[in-house]
Amino acid sequence: MSKSPITPPLQRRERRVLTDDVADSLREAILSGRFKRGERLIEDELAESLNVSRGPIRQAIFRLQQEGLVVHETHRGATVAQISLHDASEIYSLRKALEKLAVEQACRNATEADLAPLDAILLLFQSIPRASMTRRRVAELDIDFHDALFRAAHHGRLYRAWEALRSQIFVFLLLRDGLPEDYLTSWYQAHARLLAIVRSQDVPAAITCIEEHIEAAYGRLKEHLLETEPAQAG
Amino acid sequence: MSKSPITPPLQRRERRVLTDDVADSLREAILSGRFKRGERLIEDELAESLNVSRGPIRQAIFRLQQEGLVVHETHRGATVAQISLHDASEIYSLRKALEKLAVEQACRNATEADLAPLDAILLLFQSIPRASMTRRRVAELDIDFHDALFRAAHHGRLYRAWEALRSQIFVFLLLRDGLPEDYLTSWYQAHARLLAIVRSQDVPAAITCIEEHIEAAYGRLKEHLLETEPAQAG
């Protein structure tokens, strides 16, 4: 029993492997727009440009497919995923179901240590001058906040389901160009309110709050998509 | 979990590749108990016994990891997943969230053609003599029923989230040994009722119904787990 008294601080260092690096590179390339939607991902090309063999490339592509960034068809290769209005509907309806469960579990299971990262993100948000705030920066903070929320739920399978949506949501957050002042203000207020409710462990209030939160986000996205690309109704 | 023999009309024939066969073999071996929980899966051994190289084996293992049947650690290999009470809690809480969304979407989107497979499964259930009914057979019909329900929701991402749980739920359904008469009766009634409500497109009723359905299943499972293995409270 007294084998190793100190467990939590030192975790087994997560070994990184080539596939991990490749997946990160490709993800970044897609999210930054260097690979355009619908573009083919050719294993040989990627292998050469990243200086690895095709093995890790294939595995990374498979992983990105799980994340919804890439579509893969047998013997036909992988392409960067296209998103339509229908995809947005799927993503946000599933997201709402997942986050409702997440806040419920977070209310019940989260310790103060779990919620600290959420505070930190809000603090970081406020510390950044509005002038130097970019769309991408807000998107990162947004994803990080919700990611921390899912972690706080202490629910491994729920977290993995969230991982399958996370990158796709990030894509949506990057879509809009402007960054109006009132958006930044309401962003902070909405997330601070959500965190306060979770901290108070009021499950019904938390569920209502997250529902409104997600629905509002979906509403803004839908409006934007209808404005810019009314054609593809998926 | 029987494969639907009817190919969907006018769709690109799904090309099968070695990885698919390997994944099926391994899944079957795990679900049938030939590979025991916690057992290591050694790539070379599997490759030799299945007469393929290690490439497809590795890919299949990653796929099974996604399904939650195996656990993989870098440089340490894959083992058959162990399930604890905590896992059961995760699986059923997530399942409830997913199925609530599924019935809601099914109420809204499902055509009569989508619901026909559900009728067929119930009919098939009744056509099998109680004497020749096995635990495994009921489990297959159960999974098939819910699988058809998820398909009827017409929600690709939701279906993929369900796929990540499906096999694990199947494992739970196989756990219990007996097959009491009243279980068979209530199984039929519960599923027939659920289908009727979905067909009537009464969303709130359907959600309530599926909640009770999943909670009842979880209750039975928990009771069983506490009886047989009260040690691992994981």
Place this chain on the structure above:
DNA sequence: CTACAGTCTACTGTTAACAATCCAATCAAC
């Protein structure tokens, strides 16, 4: 007996060559 260093083996991660498949271009037939 316990603790620790060095070796050894079994296994996974990676690579590069080989085989099978798709797709577009070409051309013949109707």
Place this chain on the structure above:
DNA sequence: GTTGATTGGATTGTTAACAGTAGACTGTAG
């Protein structure tokens, strides 16, 4: 002009050999 077969190049699926790591095993010292 459209349909259907053919062929060649590009690209993915598969294999087998190579490289690196984790864990067990030995032996030694305290």
